[in-house]
Amino acid sequence: IVFADFFIMNLILWGEGSSAAIPFGTLVAILALWFCISVPLTFIGAYFGFKKNAIEHPVRTNQIPRQIPEQSFYTKPLPGIIMGGILPFGCIFIQLFFILNSI
Known part of the structure; x- marks a missing residue:
């Protein structure tokens, strides 16, 4: 969504002939970096996270509830x-x- 908004605003700037417009090749490079680096790493991380064993706590939880101390301001x-x-x-x-x- 953010990239689409940025792309549309850049098209408006480009149509007006503004020097603030980013070259089209730079936008394509950013999009390629996102699809070639960020998206695959997201799926690889999700795969390894899914395959990892559940975290086991090193100590048992006490069955006797204790009083919670008053919070600081x-x-x-x-x-x-x-x-x-x-x-x-x-x-x-x-x-x-x-x-x-x-x-």
């Missing part, structure tokens, strides 16, 4: 969501701040 969903959004945003914001101030 940073392992709960809301702080994780906040940190997962604020940290990347902060990094990008600081970089863009310095880049745009230098212009």
Whole structure:
């Protein structure tokens, strides 16, 4: 789907005569690499994974259930969501701040 969208956008750029259009030979090379390397390796990996024996755990599971300890605040969903959004945003914001101030 992504390659098809990219190909269609590239055709539009090529039709407009833009210098941003990628040559057709490069697109064919990328498609050939995908079909000749990625797809066969996917099927080979699936075959070997299917033929491999099931993983056996080295220890037995205890039949007596134990109490689960209280989670730390940073392992709960809301702080994780906040940190997962604020940290990347902060990094990008600081970089863009310095880049745009230098212009």
